[in-house]
Amino acid sequence: MDRRLHQVFHPASVAVTGASPFKSGQLFLDSILASGYHGKVYAINSRGEEISGMQAYRSVADLPGPVDYLICCLPAQAVPQLIRDCATKQVKVVSIFTAGFAESGTQEGGRLEAEVAALARQTGVRVIGPNCLGAYCPASGLSFTADFPRETGKVSYACQSGGNSVYVTRAAAYRGVRFSKVLSYGNACDINECELLEYFAQDKETEIVALYIEGVCDGQRFFKALRELCEQKPVVVLKGGYTASGAETAASHTGALAGSDSVFDQLLHQTGAIRVYSLEELVDMLVALDKLPDLDGNRVGIFGGGGGASVLATDDWAGAGFVLPPLPGPARDKLRGMVSTEAGLILRNPLDLSSFAYSEGFYGLIKDLLTLDDFVDFSVIHIGFGQAAWFSTSVFDSEINLFRDAVARLQGQVNTPLIMVMQYLISGWDWNKGIEELQRGLAEAGVPVFYTMSSAAKTMARLLRFCERRRLRREEADIQA
Amino acid sequence: MDRRLHQVFHPASVAVTGASPFKSGQLFLDSILASGYHGKVYAINSRGEEISGMQAYRSVADLPGPVDYLICCLPAQAVPQLIRDCATKQVKVVSIFTAGFAESGTQEGGRLEAEVAALARQTGVRVIGPNCLGAYCPASGLSFTADFPRETGKVSYACQSGGNSVYVTRAAAYRGVRFSKVLSYGNACDINECELLEYFAQDKETEIVALYIEGVCDGQRFFKALRELCEQKPVVVLKGGYTASGAETAASHTGALAGSDSVFDQLLHQTGAIRVYSLEELVDMLVALDKLPDLDGNRVGIFGGGGGASVLATDDWAGAGFVLPPLPGPARDKLRGMVSTEAGLILRNPLDLSSFAYSEGFYGLIKDLLTLDDFVDFSVIHIGFGQAAWFSTSVFDSEINLFRDAVARLQGQVNTPLIMVMQYLISGWDWNKGIEELQRGLAEAGVPVFYTMSSAAKTMARLLRFCERRRLRREEADIQA
Incomplete structure (x- = not known):
């Protein structure tokens, strides 16, 4: 394995050059400091002035210890000399944020980039970029933003x-x-x-x-x-x-x-x-x-949307090549006993149970369906927040944790994959915050969440084709072996 | 004009039957009360009990005055008799929320719906539904939710x-x-x-x-x-x-x-x-x-995204049949003088000015481009919040009003249509609230906002085809006249 690419992601020390106040260099420096980077961090600027609470050095040569990974925010013309200095200092990787190289379309930009590439080959200093942000690797705490996960x-x-x-x-x-x-x-x-x-x-x-x-x-x-x-x-x-x-x-x-x-x-x-x-x-x-694990087939069960949403959901999934098998007879009979006929519920697949979509009974029922019968290959829980005519913020807030827990529990109880479509309505409502928390909770519980029916169907169709092809390839390999 | 359809949207008085506590009838009643309805409102429930601060009547016959529009939340079996009672009371329109009619697939449901339809024909009472929410008409304050605009x-x-x-x-x-x-x-x-x-x-x-x-x-x-x-x-x-x-x-x-x-x-x-x-x-x-006004052609100018975003934006618009004309030479020269080459900016169309996308200079420039030259038929301002590596909430909060005002002003200054793509990143960030306010401000200023480049391009392609067809039809009509 190439040790130097390993060092791109796992450097023991990092320096930022061009780390002057309010410039990009400081933003890179602050991102590293905020990301829990494990190694030693140095700042370099030409005046040696303090930056983000650190005393900066004036040049690469002045650095008191070895540097594995150096981020360059210097002007393009200064970059070739920087690579030479880095070679002398035995810096292993230079990530060049600076632009104005080949992408500028100018002769000078092209010449500079060719020079940097040649220096990389000659000196063995590995170069990322130019015109890039470089590496994020949470295992070593290296990052170019402050808000990526650790x-x-x-x-x-x-x-x-x-x-x-x-x-x-x-x-x-x-x-x-x-x-x-x-x-x-x-x-x-x-x-x-x-x-x-x-x-x-x-x-x-x-x-x-x-x-x-x-x-x-x-x-x-x-x-x-x-x-x-x-x-x-x-x-x-x-x-x-x-x-x-x-x-x-x-x-x-x-x-x-x-x-x-x-x-x-x-x-x-x-x-x-x-x-x-x-x-x-x-x-x-x-x-x-x-x-998600491997998908075994194209039979999908859809649970929880309203009537019109169920019609459109059927179009989306059928249009993407999926089959919606009818509800098994016993499940349908059981359902008839459970629901009132006040709102027009569709007791088929999609199963339109909007009027009690957030109740324990609903999830018990889905669990029965998905565990007792070979009904479908995977399921979609559909929540259309924007479709609800009447909405009580207080009820929503109290139900949201129940709902999250029910879906997360369901995922652990059934043996076919489960996805969630949260037809997110971008709006200024008070309860948007609650929806964000719901999504975060589901994501933490490992439930895949999609924002529209059509994007979910398109993605699952791609996943299915991928799984089918991989299965075929493995079978062929088994035969040959 | 059919007066009775006019009365569907402009009733002088409304009654809700089945208006019992915590039932759908109360939700309909509360929605009307919250929407600033101009006329008289009555509640009906079988016990005559108080509901949402109103004294309910026991039946349609008991209502003290005339009713134009009645919302029915009674069970399906009770609906035919309700229509007869409404005919006697000279109610003009009945909106039936109740389901369990033809859509249930049962013989009884089909029979009930046929009976209701026959009664509507015989009595002249107009029926909306069954299995529906009825009418929203802000001019008369009629609504079936509490949160639609007035x-x-x-x-x-x-x-x-x-x-x-x-x-x-x-x-x-x-x-x-x-x-x-x-x-x-x-x-x-x-x-x-x-x-x-x-x-x-x-x-x-x-x-x-x-x-x-x-x-x-x-x-x-x-x-x-x-x-x-x-x-x-x-x-x-x-x-x-x-x-x-x-x-x-x-x-x-x-x-x-x-x-x-x-x-x-x-x-x-x-x-x-x-x-x-x-x-x-x-x-x-x-x-x-x-x-948007009529679109005159398929030339689009795209402003403000980052580099990679500009590449993908070009694919989206070119793929939808639009043409991205090159920047006029003088504009390009002027730009070269304005921008630093630190970040890799694309001085063409799309115009990648991410590093000063929120500045006054940026909008002055776009204004020059769009007013001095016959450059494009319409423009897209692209803001990719999720693409920014470094983001200061305090800066964002102070700049957001400047940005909204600049776009709104620009829209009034140029004579070709302007749309905005706000590539909204659904996330739990603090500054999501700011983005929502930005969108609301832009919507209030009349700027059309879309959430993805591909959905914007698809929509504008449909609008263009529609405008071209309408123009052709009008020209044909002129020739014939």
């Missing part, structure tokens, strides 16, 4: 865009996903997506891989690395610049050459990677992979 | 599902859309979608129409009414039960016969109605129709 997890994520690395990590974290390693790697002048895929394949802490790319440095190596990785672990790929116009924007962003999307799509399909088309879809897919 | 607006909405009428009205209202009339009409045993479309065509207060249907009572009349309505006003249609499985669920929900979707789609296309496929898409479309 707990480690199963997902590793290589991302060519800084903003997209932040969005996905944050949004997935809020839904209960935890990360092993995230690398925002920008222009990829040294460490690139190929090396990262090879590393994630070997890394025992990485069980699921996410990738946001705009271009590929070496197509052959990329597809070989991706194919080998996909044989071991699920990989989700979001490719920015898949339209002709998008490819032009990508060239301005990271200097990436996007290439033909139909060729890319074909090759991607051959590897077995799961392709998505937006940040929201990427997050949904990570939630499903992180929280 | 201000009137341009949109009228006929909806076969109660929950879906609540969701759409509430979600659109939060984004600044106001309604003239909403009718949740359920099983449609008397007042049906055809009559409503005919009424909305005549109604001067209705400028935009939304329709959620699961089935159609009379296909020929429906398409004739819809075609005539579409010649005058934009109409958005969401059809529940468009898959075969969905159609089965719809039959259980409102007893609707869904029919072939490909035939329906063809006929719908001929009318010029705008078809959508989910509640979220319906709300997005209403926001666009309510807030």
Whole structure:
């Protein structure tokens, strides 16, 4: 295993250069200080002035001890000399936040980036970027934001865009996903997506891989690395610049050459990677992979929505290729005895039990359905907060914990997977806070939560195709063995 | 004009029967009391007991004055006699919340609904439902929830599902859309979608129409009414039960016969109605129709996202059929002088100015671009809160009003339409409250806000097709005249 990529995520000491008050350097420094980083931290600025309560050094040479990982916020022109200084100091990894390199489209930017890449090769200093945020690794307390979780997890994520690395990590974290390693790697002048895929394949802490790319440095190596990785672990790929116009924007962003999307799509399909088309879809897919076991089939049971919501839910799931089996006869008879006919309840699948969706009886019933019969392959609990005509904040607050506990308990009692669709209504209501707490509670209990029926159905269809393909591949391998 | 449909929305007096404590009847009663209803309100329950501070009457016959609109929460078996009592009392409209009619699939339910329908024809009492929530009309203060806005607006909405009428009205209202009339009409045993479309065509207060249907009572009349309505006003249609499985669920929900979707789609296309496929898409479309003037073309300018966000935004808009023209040369030169190259900014279209997206200079620049040049047909301001690595709650709170005011002012200064994409990150952050306030402020200023790039692009593509078709139709009409 490449020790130097290991050090990208597990440095024993970190320095930030360009750490001046109110500049990006201070933001990087503060993020590390707030994230519980385990090693030694140094600040560097040209005047040697105090920053965030630390005495800064004037240069890399002045640092009193060894540095594994250095974050660079200096202007682009100063970067080549910095790499030389880092080589002298035996710094192992330099993460370059600075932009204005190849992505600028200027001759000077291109020349500078080539110089940095050549220096990396010559000196052995590994370079992340330029034009990136660098590494987040909760196991070592390294982070480029102050609000990412401190707990480690199963997902590793290589991302060519800084903003997209932040969005996905944050949004997935809020839904209960935890990360092993995230690398925002920008222009990829040294460490690139190929090396990262090879590393994630070997890394025992990485069980699921996410990738946001705009271009590929070496197509052959990329597809070989991706194919080998996909044989071991699920990989989700979001490719920015898949339209002709998008490819032009990508060239301005990271200097990436996007290439033909139909060729890319074909090759991607051959590897077995799961392709998505937006940040929201990427997050949904990570939630499903992180929280759910293998899906065995396409039969879905839907519980709890209102009448019109059930009709639309049926369209969403049937449209995505799923089958909604009818309720088993005995369950239906039992139900008839339980419900009043005051509101128009649909005693089929979807099971519209909106009038007592939050009661113990409801969950007892679902449990019976899901444990006694071979009824479905997985289930959806649907809560449409925006559809309720009458809503008492006080009742809601008292019921929300009961509800969370009931769903979490149900998940432990049934032997088929369970997902939740919380059709979140973005609004200024008082009870939005309660819904956020409910989601957080469910995420902590390991329940995968989605925000719309159609995004849940799309994600589960992708998961099912992935599981079917993996099962087939394993069966073929068994036959050959 | 049909006076009786007018009275559905503008009754001089309202009564609720079945208004017993903690039952649906009380919820209807409380909603009316909370909504500023202008006329006289009566409560009826069998014991004549006090309810919500009002003395209830024991029967319709006992009411001391005339009643225009009566809400029925009695059991299904009691409904036929209620209609007879209402006829004697000269009640004009009865809205039946009670379910357990044709949608139950039972012989008794079907028989009861047929009896109610026959009584409506014989007595002249108009019936809404059964299995519905009835009417919301802010101009008269009539409502079936306590939290819908009291201000009137341009949109009228006929909806076969109660929950879906609540969701759409509430979600659109939060984004600044106001309604003239909403009718949740359920099983449609008397007042049906055809009559409503005919009424909305005549109604001067209705400028935009939304329709959620699961089935159609009379296909020929429906398409004739819809075609005539579409010649005058934009109409958005969401059809529940468009898959075969969905159609089965719809039959259980409102007893609707869904029919072939490909035939329906063809006929719908001929009318010029705008078809959508989910509640979220319906709300997005209403926001666009309510807030935006005619779109003249497919050239879009995108401002303010980060680098990776700009790449994905380009894919979303180009993929939906839009063109992103290059920035005019003079604007680009001016920009080069304004920005630092520290962060990798994309000085093209999309214009990635994330590092000073909230400054006055940014908006001055966009204003110059949009007023001095014939650059684009409309613009998108993109704010990706979830993409920001570093975020200071105190700075955010102080900047949020500046930002809202700058966007609102910009909208008044430029002569092409402006939309906003607020890539809302659902999370438990402190500053979520600030984002909600920002959205509310923008909605109040008349700015259309969308939550994802892809939903915005899809909605604007539908709006553009609608505008192009309408323009063509008007030109043809001019030639013929």
